[in-house]
Amino acid sequence: MTQRVAVLGTGKIGEALVSGLLRAGKAPADVLVTARRPERAAELRTRYGVEAVGNEDAVKAADTVILTVKPQDMGTLLEELAPALPADRLVISGAAGIPTAWFEERLAPGTPVVRVMTNTPVLVDEAMSVISAGSHATEEHLLRTEEIFRQVGKTLRVPESQQDAATALSGSGPAYFFYLVEAMTDAGILLGLPRTVAHELIVQAAVGASVMLRDSGEHPVKLREAVTSPAGTTIAAIRELENHGVRAALLGALEAARDRSQELASGGK
Numbered sequence: 001m002t003q004r005v006a007v008l009g010t011g012k013i014g015e016a017l018v019s020g021l022l023r024a025g026k027a028p029a030d031v032l033v034t035a036r037r038p039e040r041a042a043e044l045r046t047r048y049g050v051e052a053v054g055n056e057d058a059v060k061a062a063d064t065v066i067l068t069v070k071p072q073d074m075g076t077l078l079e080e081l082a083p084a085l086p087a088d089r090l091v092i093s094g095a096a097g098i099p100t101a102w103f104e105e106r107l108a109p110g111t112p113v114v115r116v117m118t119n120t121p122v123l124v125d126e127a128m129s130v131i132s133a134g135s136h137a138t139e140e141h142l143l144r145t146e147e148i149f150r151q152v153g154k155t156l157r158v159p160e161s162q163q164d165a166a167t168a169l170s171g172s173g174p175a176y177f178f179y180l181v182e183a184m185t186d187a188g189i190l191l192g193l194p195r196t197v198a199h200e201l202i203v204q205a206a207v208g209a210s211v212m213l214r215d216s217g218e219h220p221v222k223l224r225e226a227v228t229s230p231a232g233t234t235i236a237a238i239r240e241l242e243n244h245g246v247r248a249a250l251l252g253a254l255e256a257a258r259d260r261s262q263e264l265a266s267g268g269k
Helices: 012-023 038-048 055-061 071-081 100-106 120-124 139-152 160-171 173-190 195-216 220-227 233-243 246-265
Strands: 005-008 031-033 064-067 090-093 113-117 127-133 153-157
Touching: 005 012, 005 055, 012 031, 012 038, 012 120, 012 139, 031 038, 031 055, 055 071, 064 071, 064 139, 071 100, 090 100, 090 139, 100 113, 113 139, 113 160, 120 127, 127 139, 127 160, 139 153, 160 173, 160 246, 173 195, 195 220, 233 246
Parallel strands: 005 031, 005 064, 064 090, 090 113, 127 153
Antiparallel strands: 113 127
16 A cells, blocks of 8 residues: 555544554555644644644645545535545545535546445444445545455445445444343343343353354354244243334334435435
8 A cells, every 4th residue: 555545534433544554554654634623633643653734735645535524514525625636536435325426526527436334343443344436436446445444344345326225234233233232231230130240241242143143154043043942041032022023123223224324315404
């Protein structure tokens, strides 16, 4: 990776990308960061040895520009960047709900844009980053994007038409697991366990189950059936989950997240 990369709006996600690039061998001199607050810029400069600059200087100097600001701030940022951003720069957007066409309309004709939906496990190098090409992005641009995001987890290419669904399933996915762990911890307390014990039991069960899903190659139904003995404790619990419509609730929840992503893409508040 010899090209210069600029991360604009370097919050937690942006900082995780910077850290991943440096661990992968990227020289600090080849990584630029921008931040809204001067003290944040100074913190990043001290922590990683990278250069903290203004947005316009960053896009002029970098070959790849990663936009990690919030979706509601993207319009203001693009107004600032568009006059300074050369058309040969690769622009990577991590903003939920904003299609590549939106960027292409506001940037110089022919600017390659790649849309990426990552998730918060980027902070522990276990992200799932879903990648889609804009109309001017080539295979080389996709490979460059994958090279960056592979340093902090896994990558997967999908057509942009599937990005809203990926946002609902993967982008928001960690929150569903945290919600489930919270509820199961409360259940452990109800059953008489101290909170710390219940939390440790559930978290390790979640970690172990995730590793089994990832590494075994087995369908989740088969893995679940291996735990579900006839007339046992697990099937009694699953019956209650089905009686309370948990499966249907999950389907409805993900549809709602998908619909909200589409609303954001169309300018909804």
